[in-house]
Amino acid sequence: xxxTSWAALLVVLLQCAACDKKAAPQPEGAKGAxxxxxxxxxxxxxxxxxxxxxxxxxxxxxxxxxxxxxxxxMPGRLASIAVDLAxxxxxxxVIAQLETRDYELRIExxxxxxxxxxxxxxLPQDGPDDELDIEGVAIVREALATFKEAQANQVRARSLAxxxxxxxxxxxxxxxxxxxxxxxxxSAREEVRIRKAAVRQRRSELxxxxxxLADAAVxxxxxxxxxxxxxxxxxxxxxxxxxxxxxxxDPLRLRVAIPETEAAGVRAGQQVRVIVPxxxxxxxxxVARLAPAIDPQSRTLLVExxxxxxxxxxxxxxxxxxxxxxxxxxxxxxxxxIVRFAGLAKVITVEDGKAKEKQVVTGKTAGDRVExxxxxxxxxxxxxxxxxxxxxxxxxxxEGS
Numbered sequence: 045x046x047x048t049s050w051a052a053l054l055v056v057l058l059q060c061a062a063c064d065k066k067a068a069p070q071p072e073g074a075k076g077a078x079x080x081x082x083x084x085x086x087x088x089x090x091x092x093x094x095x096x097x098x099x100x101x102x103x104x105x106x107x108x109x110x111x112x113x114x115x116x117x118m119p120g121r122l123a124s125i126a127v128d129l130a131x132x133x134x135x136x137x138v139i140a141q142l143e144t145r146d147y148e149l150r151i152e153x154x155x156x157x158x159x160x161x162x163x164x165x166x167l168p169q170d171g172p173d174d175e176l177d178i179e180g181v182a183i184v185r186e187a188l189a190t191f192k193e194a195q196a197n198q199v200r201a202r203s204l205a206x207x208x209x210x211x212x213x214x215x216x217x218x219x220x221x222x223x224x225x226x227x228x229x230x231s232a233r234e235e236v237r238i239r240k241a242a243v244r245q246r247r248s249e250l251x252x253x254x255x256x257l258a259d260a261a262v263x264x265x266x267x268x269x270x271x272x273x274x275x276x277x278x279x280x281x282x283x284x285x286x287x288x289x290x291x292x293x294d295p296l297r298l299r300v301a302i303p304e305t306e307a308a309g310v311r312a313g314q315q316v317r318v319i320v321p322x323x324x325x326x327x328x329x330x331v332a333r334l335a336p337a338i339d340p341q342s343r344t345l346l347v348e349x350x351x352x353x354x355x356x357x358x359x360x361x362x363x364x365x366x367x368x369x370x371x372x373x374x375x376x377x378x379x380x381x382i383v384r385f386a387g388l389a390k391v392i393t394v395e396d397g398k399a400k401e402k403q404v405v406t407g408k409t410a411g412d413r414v415e416x417x418x419x420x421x422x423x424x425x426x427x428x429x430x431x432x433x434x435x436x437x438x439x440x441x442x443e444g445s
Contacts, residue, residue, distance in 0.1 A: 098370040136264065161243040266292050297351075304343045320361055
């Protein structure tokens with residue numbers, strides 16, 4: 045028992061000595077001593093102003109500015125056609141010609157009829173007829189001479205009847221002859237007016253015949269390009285028969301249907317950008333025309349824009365259009381400065397040599413910069429590439445490369 049108690053006491057003393065050895069302070073600089081964490085080097089990027097656009101992205105179609113089907117105004121056989129598919133044409137250019145012999149003969153016929161009508165009025169073949177002296181026309185002069193003679197006979201008959209040298213029957217005949225002669229004068233004047241109207245009609249027929257001859261040359265009503273040739277030489281064409289389809293391809297007309305929910309912000313004059321599939325260029329235009337009402341079936345608003353054609357754009361192309369509704373300045377930071385975690389976005393600033401997190405709300409991305417809707421203002425600076433930088437971690441700011 046005695047030896048057992050001493051053994052237990054010795055074990056307790058040895059354990060206490062070991063505890064004192066562990067608790068004793070180690071000398072400064074000894075191996076395994078802990079050191080303060082070093083500051084991380086960071087580069088700051090300024091929060092700058094970025095012009096942010098609110099846009100409507102939609103698909104649309106490029107249509108020709110104008111498209112017409114040129115046809116024959118008069119019937120006839122097609123003598124020649126001067127254009128084919130893709131031929132450029134200018135306004136009033138002759139693109140086809142009908143045979144003209146029939147129209148030339150009609151001009152001769154109308155000219156002869158006019159000359160005949162003028163001769164009936166005693167007019168020369170050429171010259172004005174608007175100031176015709178009706179009283180000087182032959183039939184009127186003849187009727188006036190007959191009337192004067194009848195009036196003289198009437199006066200003599202009345203004188204002889206008073207003296208009893210003429211019977212009542214002869215007096216009545218003289219009175220009737222005078223009335224008929226007066227009526228003949230009026231009829232002659234009316235006949236001259238009718239003949240004068242006939243001259244105007246014949247002159248109009250002559251002008252019409254000449255116009256028909258001119259219309260035998262079919263002309264383009266617009267500047268453009270031939271989309272299709274629809275007639276051949278030797279073919280007999282009725283009035284209105286199509287000869288060629290012509291389209292004006294500069295400018296092109298962009299047509300898009302804007303949903304009703306977005307149409308309220310669209311205004312004439314707003315900027316439009318067009319992207320053609322397979323073409324890296326962006327074509328600019330402006331909103332030129334808006335439909336006055338929403339389509340009740342599709343609930344869309346038809347919007348048109350004129351797009352300058354550099355020469356290779358084609359009508360009928362399906363394109364992507366972007367209408368810039370508004371544009372405003374907003375704070376922005378480099379995309380690399382945004383830290384995202386659990387659906388939240390934050391940036392890191394430096395205050396008193398330590399990292400400080402700021403939660404932000406991001407907006408649109410423009411190139412390598414991101415719009416900041418709220419959380420930070422223009423003029424502040426953020427860590428350009430925070431990586432794994434944590435809140436409160438010491439940092440050392442260095443100049444960017």
